[in-house]
Amino acid sequence: MRSIVFDQLGAADSVLRLVEREVPEPAAGEVRIRVVVSGMNPTDWKARTGLYGGEVVESVPNQDGSGVVDAVGEGVDGLAVGDRVWTSLAAYQRPSSGTAQEYTTVPAERVFPLGDASFEVGASVGIPAITAHRALTVAEDGPRRLSPGALDGKIVLVAGGAGAVGHAAIQLARWAGATVITTVSPGKIGLAEAAGAHHIVNYREDDAAEQIRSFAPDGVDLIVEVAAGANNALDLAVLRLRGTIAIYANDGNQPFELDIRANMGLNARYQFVLLYPLPTEILRAAGDDVSAAIAAGVLAIGDEAGLPLHRFPLAETAAAHQAVEAGATGRCSSRSRRAEPVR
Numbered sequence: 001m002r003s004i005v006f007d008q009l010g011a012a013d014s015v016l017r018l019v020e021r022e023v024p025e026p027a028a029g030e031v032r033i034r035v036v037v038s039g040m041n042p043t044d045w046k047a048r049t050g051l052y053g054g055e056v057v058e059s060v061p062n063q064d065g066s067g068v069v070d071a072v073g074e075g076v077d078g079l080a081v082g083d084r085v086w087t088s089l090a091a092y093q094r095p096s097s098g099t100a101q102e103y104t105t106v107p108a109e110r111v112f113p114l115g116d117a118s119f120e121v122g123a124s125v126g127i128p129a130i131t132a133h134r135a136l137t138v139a140e141d142g143p144r145r146l147s148p149g150a151l152d153g154k155i156v157l158v159a160g161g162a163g164a165v166g167h168a169a170i171q172l173a174r175w176a177g178a179t180v181i182t183t184v185s186p187g188k189i190g191l192a193e194a195a196g197a198h199h200i201v202n203y204r205e206d207d208a209a210e211q212i213r214s215f216a217p218d219g220v221d222l223i224v225e226v227a228a229g230a231n232n233a234l235d236l237a238v239l240r241l242r243g244t245i246a247i248y249a250n251d252g253n254q255p256f257e258l259d260i261r262a263n264m265g266l267n268a269r270y271q272f273v274l275l276y277p278l279p280t281e282i283l284r285a286a287g288d289d290v291s292a293a294i295a296a297g298v299l300a301i302g303d304e305a306g307l308p309l310h311r312f313p314l315a316e317t318a319a320a321h322q323a324v325e326a327g328a329t330g331r332c333s334s335r336s337r338r339a340e341p342v343r
Contacts, residue, residue, distance in 0.1 A: 002336070003101035004317045007058040009050035012321035016048070016061070018314070024096070026073035026105045033087060033106060038099040038314070039064035039123035040332045041164075045325045057095050061317070062334075064088050065099030066114055066122025076108045084114040086122030088130055088287065092276055099123075100317050102336050109280050112287040117294045120309060124301045124331045125168070125290050130275055132169035133286040135224040135246035136176070138271040142222065142244070143176070146289045148296075151178035155216045157238065160226035161197055162188035164331055165248060167307045168299065169224045170195045172290075175298040181215050183208065183231075188329070194306030209237035219243060229254030236262045248273040307331060 001023050006015040026032045044061050046052060069083040079085070090106050091098035097106055114122040136156065137143055143150040156173040160166040161182030173180045174196050183203035184192045192200045199215045201208050212220065212234075219240025225231060228247045235245050236259060247270065250256060262268075275283065293299050301307045308330030312320040320332045 001102040002314060003060055004098075004314065004334075005058055005060055006048055007056065009048065009056055012045065012048065012318040012325070016318040016321065021101070023103050024105045026071050028074040029076060029108055030073040030105045031069050031076055031079050031085075031108050031111055032071040033065070033067045033085060033104055033111070034070040035065050035099050035102060035104055036067040036119040036335065037065060037123035038062045038101075038317075038334045039066075039126055040320050040324045040334075041127045042324060043127065045321045048321065059095035060091065060098035060101050060104070061321070062098045062100040063091050064123055064126030065090060065104070066119040069111075070103060073105075073108075079108055079111060084116075084119075084122075085111050086114045086125060086291075087111045088126035089275065089283070100314065100334060102314070109284055110287075112291045114291070115295050120333065121294060121299060121301055123333050124164075124307065124309070125294065125299055127275060128164035128331075129168040129172070129290045129293075129299060130283065130286045131165050131248050131273060132172050132224065133289055134273050134275065134278070134282070135165075135169060135248055135271075136173055136222065137286075138246050138273070139222050139244040140242065140269055145285060146172055146176045147292065148175060149177050151176035154178045154221045156180050157212065157216075157220040157223045157235075158182040158197070159203070159224060159231050159235075160184065160251065161195060161200070162191040162306070162329060163226060164307065166224065166226060167191075167195050170197050171298050171300070172293060174198070175293055175296065179215070181212055181220065183212075183234075191306040191308075191329070194304060196306075203231070203234065209234055212238045216240070222246065224248070227251040227254070229256040232256060232259075236266065236268070239266055239268060242267045242269070244269040244271060246271045246273055301331065309333065311335060
C-alpha cells in the first residue's frame with residue numbers, strides 16, 4: 001500500500017515522501033480502515049516541524065480521516081467490515097497510524113459511524129468538530145452533551161467563525177438551540193453567513209462590543225475563543241456574569257494577560273481546550289454527538305456551507321501540508337486515486 005512518511009523534521013516538501021508499506025493487521029481492540037480521505041490540521045504540520053518536541057521516529061502524518069472498515073480485531077464490538085466511518089487522533093501516540101496512507105489501524109474507540117454522509121464530511125470533522133464540542137460543553141451551568149435543545153436559551157459567541165473549529169462551533173451550537181454570534185474579518189463575512197451564524201460582527205470595528213451587546217443585552221453565556229490575547233478585552237466587555245470563555249488557540253500569539261478585577265467582578269470561568277490528554281470517555285461522547293449531528297445533516301461543508309475544501313491526491317500530501325501551514329481558509333485533504341481496496 002502507499003503511505004506518506006517522514007523520519008526527520010523539516011519543511012513538508014523536504015521530509016514527506018511516498019513509500020510502499022505492508023498493509024497492517026489490526027490488533028485486539030483495533031479496526032483497520034481503508035482510508036478514502038485524509039484530513040489535515042495545524043497540529044499535523046506543527047508535529048512535522050518539531051514544534052511539539054519529542055523523539056523523531058518514522059511517522060505517517062494526519063490525525064483525521066474517513067473510509068471503510070476493512071478488518072476488525074479481537075474484542076471489537078459495534079463496528080463491522082464494510083462500515084463507513086470517520087476517525088480522529090489516529091496518529092496520537094501511534095506514529096505509524098496516521099491517515100495519510102491507503103490503510104491504517106486505529107483503536108476502535110477513536111472510530112465513529114459516518115452513515116450516508118460523504119467521505120469529505122467525515123475527514124473534515126475530526127479534531128475541529130470535537131474541539132468545538134468540548135468548547136461548547138465546559139460551562140459551569142451548561143450541558144456536557146450536545147443534541148437539539150441542549151443549548152436552548154443560551155447565547156454563544158464564536159470568535160473566528162470562518163475557521164474550521166469556529167465553523168463547527170457555529171453549526172453545533174445552532175443545532176443545540178443556541179443563538180450564535182460570531183466575529184470575523186470583513187472578507188469572511190460570507191463564510192460565517194453560510195455557516196449559519198445568527199449575527200455577524202466585524203471584530204475590527206471600534207464598536208464591536210456594542211454590536212454584540214445589542215444582540216445580547218445581558219452578555220453572552222459562552223465564548224469559543226481562537227485568539228485569547230487579541231480578543232481578551234472584547235470578551236470581558238461582552239461576557240455575562242458567571243459566563244465562560246473556552247480557549248482552544250491563541251492565533252496571532254498576542255500575550256494573554258488576565259485582568260484580575262474584571263474577571264473577579266464577572267465571576268468569569270476560563271477553560272483551556274486541548275483534545276490529546278482528555279479521557280477516552282470525553283472524546284467518545286463528543287464523537288458520538290458529532291456523528292449524530294452528521295446524521296442530522298448539520299455539519300455541512302464546501303463553499304456553500306462556509307467551509308471551502310482544498311483537495312489533493314495522496315502523492316501531493318506535502319502540498320496539502322503547505323497550504324494548511326500557510327493559513328488556507330477551510331479544510332485541506334488528500335485522497336487516494338485508487339477507489340477500490342489495494343493490497
